[in-house]
Amino acid sequence: MNTQFASSDINLTLQRYPAKQQSNLQAWDAADEHIVKQLTDSLELENSPELIEGTELKNSPELDTPKLPNTLIINDSFGALTCCLKSINPNWPLVFETDAKTSLLGAQQNLANNQLNIDSIDWQTSEDELKQSIELVLIKLPKNLNYFNYLLCRLSQVLKPGTQVLIGAKAKSINKALLGSIATHLGEASASLTYKKTRVITAITDGKARALPPAATWQQDGFSMTNLSNVFSATKLDIGARIMLDNLPDGEFESIVDLGCGNGILGLHAKKRYSKAHIHFVDDSHMATSSAKLNWTNNQLDEGDASFAWEDCLSNLPDNIKPDLVLCNPPFHQGEAITDHIAWQMFSDSAKVLQKGGILHVVGNRHLNYHVKLKRIFKNCETVASNGKFVILQSRKL
Ligand SMILES: C[S@@+](CC[C@H](N)C(=O)[O-])C[C@H]1O[C@@H](n2cnc3c(N)ncnc32)[C@H](O)[C@@H]1O
Known part of the structure; x- marks a missing residue:
């Protein structure tokens, strides 16, 4: 089983949870790589030196306006996205949200195994209250689309208009109906070109709060x-x-x-x-x-x-x-x-x-x-x- 993540100049050792499970499954997939690639490409475009680890934040003339967006990561299987952002910059402010205990434990295990800073991460479940200060959202498309719609409506209640939400998935799971559903529950959405049979959807919130779907x-x-x-x-x-x-x-x-x-x-x-x-x-x-x-x-x-x-x-x-x-x-x-x-x-x-x-x-x-x-x-x-x-x-x- 491959445990060596190497993509977008980031190298990590990643395991599923529990690490000793009798399966040959990998702890991340190409949609994780794609989301990180899209994010790092856009950071490079912004040419923002203070985002990169090791840059002298203290001496930055832009210290008053740090650009690390307060980022909410949802459904990050075993923490690959979380580990990537923390390895880009250990000070990246993150909220990690999941419904699965094994996902939370897996992310914590992978952060620790890669000596990554977990102090500035807020851990929460999809039933906890969302912070209004979120500036960027990364989602791995869940298998259960009822849950996905619930997540979108919940986001629509707190995100400011114009907030970017990146959703990574296998290309075969993305179709017009899914994009339409994102537009209905959160805001206009468009899909990227494919990379290793995956796409990243970019949704932009329209600022209208939707009621949560009833149980x-x-x-x-x-x-x-x-x-x-x-x-x-x-x-x-x-x-x-x-x-x-x-x-x-x-x-x-x-x-x-x-x-x-x-x-x-x-x-x-x-x-x-x-x-x-x-x-x-x-x-x-x-x-x-x-x-x-x-x-x-x-x-x-x-x-x-x-x-x-x-x-x-x-x-x-x-x-x-x-x-x-x-x-x-x-x-x-x-x-x-x-x-x-x-x-x-x-x-x-x-x-x-x-x-x-x-x-x-x-x-x-x-x-x-x-x-x-x-x-x-x-x-x-x-x-x-x-x-x-x-x-x-x-x-x-x-
Ligand atoms: C086939 S469903 C059964 C649900 C219910 N008992 C029933 O019979 O309708 C399997 C359940 O196992 C839960 N599950 C999956 N992985 C688990 C784990 N590692 N520890 C505890 N429960 C787990 C799933 O969330 C799911 O609710």
Whole structure:
């Protein structure tokens, strides 16, 4: 796997998060290179010496009007853009915004590994309030376009008219409809020429504030459900989750983890079935944990019977949680990349934290062969149910 980023005269070592994952995926892509190239080209055009590291800022006659724009970076997978800007100038004022905990941890890991200054970075989630002082925005186009539209409307509420927003993406993801949608939600947009099969869209804010799109709401098996914009299975129950719910294990479970909880539908059902249980909801997506929390309270469940964590799998499970059941409908992609390393990590973490005799209950697409992984980790795996497409598997901590 290539970890050496070399582009626009910037050299970095970049890893995905967690660094030891069993995948061959790279921590950045050509759209990152393209955004940085477009930015550095425009800086050179402005011929602004105080932007470049090592220039004597103190002696600059323009000290009163420093030109480093207060920059908001959104959806920067593992911090490649953030590291590039900090290596151009360690004083570049940055706000790093993400919905994914692994993205935040990855960016912090890469900054540290490249001895880059993290002090002047504000870290925030896409649910935090945006600063009005933002002068430039860089976005990696997210896979989920509902989330993207939410981001644009949110930006429209704070950015001054004329602010530049650069959006990098694979050229094949950029079309007239996308440019039209950016114009509707933020301001006029145009796309660059292609570079390594990517384009950078430049949008210029028109200064009109748009209302945030409402969260999706619906009724599911007697529960009222709300999904914030970046949450899995936006307006209906996932078919894998359906099979899982039809085949919950028998028993008197008291401490249950809903691992990769999304909107929390598995945990809500678990509370109905195992009434004495405490449910611990975990997800990498901040909006997922917020949705699970909303759904718990909106369905009048007792606050003390649940906890919610924005975490990478079970790497930071609180000591007081000793699960006897983990429910898991694992993801098979990370951002744009198809990968089974998160499923591996979810299974291995479950094996570490489960009580002796405790159960990991998993649903998966038949062709993913999760039973091979589970057997390797737990030394046992039973097929509880199956249909043409999905299997429900169960492993017990020995
Ligand atoms: C297939 S969805 C399942 C959602 C929900 N449990 C359901 O059954 O409808 C997988 C979930 O795993 C979450 N996820 C992805 N990577 C994760 C990680 N490293 N740690 C925790 N959760 C993660 C995703 O955000 C997503 O909500």
